[in-house]
Amino acid sequence: MIINIKTKLYFLSLSIFIVLIDQFTKYLMFNNKKLFINNDFLLFKLDFVKNYGAAFNIFSGNRVFLSLISIIFTILLIYLILRKNTLNSFDLYSYSFILGGTIGNGIDRIYRGFVLDFINLNIIHFPVFNIADISINIGFLILLYNIFKNKR
DSSP states (O other): OOHHHHHHHHHHHHHHHHHHHHHHHHHHHHHHHHHHHHHSSSEEEEEEEEOOOGGGGGTTTTTHHHHHHHHHHHHHHHHHHHSSSSOOOOHHHHHHHHHHHHHHHHEEEEEEEEEEEEESSSSSOOOOBBBHHHHHHHHHHHHHHHHHHHHO
């Protein structure tokens, strides 16, 4: 399937939308933490965690390395979305979600020196996360679905 530029711009816009939502929620949390912290909702509560590493706090304290990884993945994903003409819509959605999350956490890492995590699940013991993390995981799930769908 050949993908036109309008379709590619749609998927880049989806990534930008994810970045905006992620950064807006982090802005609200960062500037109103006393108002939001420990507010308990049915499935989660809001917390305030400075994550100096990546997922599950791996590579903690390696800001420059993690920032470079964010930049490299951002460039790679933009390239794949814009230049690869053989992608299907599952690929494009997965890359867009991963790109939005990568940029969102990358902005934090580069400008703040840490990633702000604030969603804490009540139903299971799980690390605190944010909208960018959710986006990255949705992208990986779509990618896995597409891989398994095509193997059958």
